[in-house]
Amino acid sequence: MLPPAISRRTMLVLAFAGAHVLPGAQAQTTVTQVLAGGVTDIDYLNSAAVLGKINAGYAYAHKLSGAGVTVGVLDAGITPAHREFSDPGKILPGFNALDGGSDVTDHVGHGTHVAGIVAAQHNGMGTMGVAFGASILPVKVLGDDGRGSSQALDRGLRFAIGKAPIVNVSLGAENAYSPAAMKEAAQAGMLIVAAAGNSGAANPGWPARFARESWAGNQIIAVGAVDASNRIASFSNRAGDTAGWFLVAPGVNVLSTWMNGQYATMSGTSMAAPVVSGAAALLKQQWPALSAAQIANILFVTATDLGVPGIDPIYGRGLLNIEKALQPIGTLTTTTLNGRTISVLSGTTQVSSATTRLLGLATTGQLRVVGLDGFQRDYQVDLGRSVLPPAGLSLEQVFGGMDRRIDVAEHVLPGGGELAVAYARAPARAGSLFGHEEGRGGIAALSYVAQRPDRSFAFGMGSTAGNYFGAGGLLPQQGLALGSVTALAHPYFALVPGAAHAGFARRADDFGIKFGVLSTGADRTLDAPDIWMPPGTGRQLRARSSLVELSRDDGHAALALSFARIQEASGYLGSYASGPLVLANSAYTQALQLSGAVRIASGIALAGQASYAATPGVASDAGLITGVGTTRTNAFSLALIAAGRFRPHDRLSLSVSQPMRTYAGMMTMDAYTGLDDQGSPTREKMRFSMVPSGRELRGELNYLVPLRAAASVGMTLMLRHEPNHLADAAAEKLLALRYLAPF
Known part of the structure; x- marks a missing residue:
């Protein structure tokens, strides 16, 4: 029977197993x-x-x-x-x-x-x-x-x-x-x-x-x-x-x-x-x-x-x-302004020299947003961790540039045409400064130019457009190969990397006009770096450009003014992204460039160029960045080039340049920033300048000389002040010496 005090009720009792009392x-x-x-x-x-x-x-x-x-x-x-x-x-x-x-x-x-x-x-x-x-x-x-x-x-x-x-x-x-x-x-x-x-x-x-x-x-x-x-x-x-x-x-x-x-x-x-x-x-x-x-x-x-x-x-x-x-349970997600759900931890953003402000925002912790887990709990996420900087200085990069400059075979064809083919070497052995391991080489780039007194036609694959347009195409009869100087490459051709190109020119006296087009995707059979799928983006790179160039060349000095329109279908000013930080699904840029070169002595020339461009504002629903205003960018370079000065066929160049840099523009990000008292996510619109905190100045000294029996020597000294246009970034320096000889 139950105790009388709790009759007709279920008895409740304490449920502990034992106690030991401790004083103090x-x-x-x-x-x-x-x-x-x-x-x-x-x-x-x-x-x-x-x-x-x-x-x-x-x-x-x-x-x-x-x-x-x-x-x-x-x-x-x-x-x-x-x-x-x-x-x-x-x-x-x-x-x-x-x-x-x-x-x-x-x-x-x-x-x-x-x-x-x-x-x-x-x-x-x-x-x-x-x-x-x-x-x-x-x-x-x-x-x-x-x-x-x-x-x-x-x-x-x-x-x-x-x-x-x-x-x-x-x-x-x-x-x-x-x-x-x-x-x-x-x-x-x-x-x-x-x-x-x-x-x-x-x-x-x-x-x-x-x-x-x-x-x-x-x-x-x-x-x-x-x-x-x-x-x-x-x-x-x-x-x-x-x-x-x-x-x-x-x-x-x-x-x-x-x-x-x-x-x-x-x-x-x-x-x-x-x-x-x-x-x-x-x-x-x-x-x-x-x-x-x-x-x-x-x-x-x-x-x-x-x-x-x-x-x-x-x-x-x-x-x-x-x-x-x-900790979060399930995938941390957020929604775009139009309500599409995306993961805040997926994807990467590869910035370009024109979009390194994103890198600056990342390094200072300004790209923090809120993601929601499977229980709609809010967690702060630093999107800056997905932002990848442009490639820094490396021996692989420098040696690859040397190889491209050395391994060029040039042929004069019947009728006055010139064919140039650049060969890709097999990869160097890890840790080795001499020779290459056995492997298949291939064609990395080629170009063909048909010259006539009053006109010319050019075709090329593998980023060779810089040899025909802009500063690289000036003083072609002087044997200076201005197009081989990296600093003199048209900066906005970088928005169409690895492109095939075609161009047509007409000349009258000292004046000329060129028309050209560039497009990605036509040279995938070449043994060139993989530019078609930027890491982490999950998308194929697609871009094209058209341009017109007016020039004057009297054989000693040349000046060219060009206008280019670049259409990017999978990136924004050379940056590529998937996930929350997609700047835009597409963009077009209008660039104006003034290039000049002057022969100051036999085999010596001074060349330079200045470029300015505008990229109209775009709205985006692909990620948390809802729009980018009109972005204005510029770039410049100056180079001293010498050919055949110390040994036959050697090439020396000294250059200073500023890579493409944004000097005006804003972007808007709309993201979750927390939960209200009812547990519903709250959104905030944030505006950031696209102008980076610093200005990169890049100096480069190159010397290449072919030797007998297909041997060669190359030397490069590179300096980067405020790399990636970040004011607080440490300067980068690199000195590389290379001797190549077949065995």
Whole structure:
């Protein structure tokens, strides 16, 4: 028979396995431990058997404590005078569900112990709760003999509705009872964390076992206990038929608060449940709009699997893991302004010399946005990590340039045509300065020019347009090969890399006019670098250009004025992107260039060029950058060239140049920046200048000389001041010497 005081009601009893009371304000140890963030802390050490097992330090390193969250503790009451509950607002006015009064004094110790596991203060005086900054709503549903009734529990639950989003129920019933009050609590959005019971049974006891009911709406978590080795405690009820809603947490020899200012070590699922309640409070603090079901599901899917892989009848979902619970679940996404969902962690952005402002924004942390995980939780993401700088100075780059300048075969064809073919060498052995490993070479570039006194026609593949147009096409009869000087390449031809070209020119006296077109995609059969799929973009590069050039050349000096229109179909000013930082799906640029060259002595010339361009503004819905205004860019170069001065067929060049640089333009980014009070994402429009912080000046000295028996010597000295147009970037220097000879 049931005791008379609880006749006709289901009996509720405390669910702890035993207690060992410890006197003193600081428990039994004076050893300190260094937490994440460098905090030396006795509270953490005394509670480390619990906090370390559940990876709570991750939350504390991110400034989470449960502050602002109330956890209802439906138990035997509390000892509010304990030093661990002394902060104002730590213990809220409670309710005695046994007599309807407000006296919630704990005369058993159990409620005080449970409350300390949830939220004991972080004050260096003994222990600390999992959510040490949370508030406790004490609800006394068990008497001084540790017994109560389902009626008292129901009254306590109803009292807590609207006052505490999370309640801890570390007690057990002898059998099932009417869940009406629990249904009301669940419908009101409450998360109920219930101890599974200490009978060593195959299934949880009540009320924890109600978690499996459909009306519970995934808002009841049943909690079992594990020992220091993460083995299910001998006394703990198992997951059984409630496995999908069952977690385990440390519940053996747990140190926490006790009556009369003391501390006690206790064991039981009563100790494991408040560990989970504290974890739920940490989630609620970080994301207040999370529903009870969402919090429970997050804790379920992030638990550390124990026992048989997957959800099993012993450990259920597994061991509570706060670190994983606070990390993103699923893909972090955002939406573009037109509502298209994209991943904020996918894709890369390869900037060009004209778009290095993105690199500057990246390095200064100004490209931070918010992404939402599968539970619509907000996480700050630094999009700058996906921004790749242009290639820096490298031996491979320099040696490749030497090879292209040396390995050129020129042929004069019948009728006055000239054919030039550049060969690609096999890759050099790693770490070797001499020779090449065996491998297939191939044609890297070719050009054909048919000359007539009054006209010419040109065709080429593999970035040879610079030999015919601009400064590279001036003084063609002097044997100076201005087109082989990198600094004199038309800067806007870089927007159509590797292009095939065709050109036609007419001359009358010293004056001439040229027409030309360039297009990517026509020379894929050449053994040239892979320019067709920029890394990480997932798109084929496509661009084309048309130009007209007016020139005057009297054989000693030449001047040319050209106008080019470049259409990019898969990039913006030479930059390529996929993911959130796509500048534009396409762009067209109109460039004006003035080029000049003068022969100052036999085999010596001075040449230079200045270019200005405008790229009209574009709107984009491909990523978070919603538009780029009209962008204005420029570039210039000056070079001194000498041929055959020291040895036959040698070439010397000294140049200074500014790569393509933006000097006017703005871009707009529209992105999530957080969540409002209802948990809905908020957007912010951000405007950034496209003008970089610095100006790159590049100096280059090249000397190449062919030797006998197909041997050659090359030397290059390169200097970059404020590389990539970043004012705070360190200067880059490179000196390369190379000797090549067949064996």
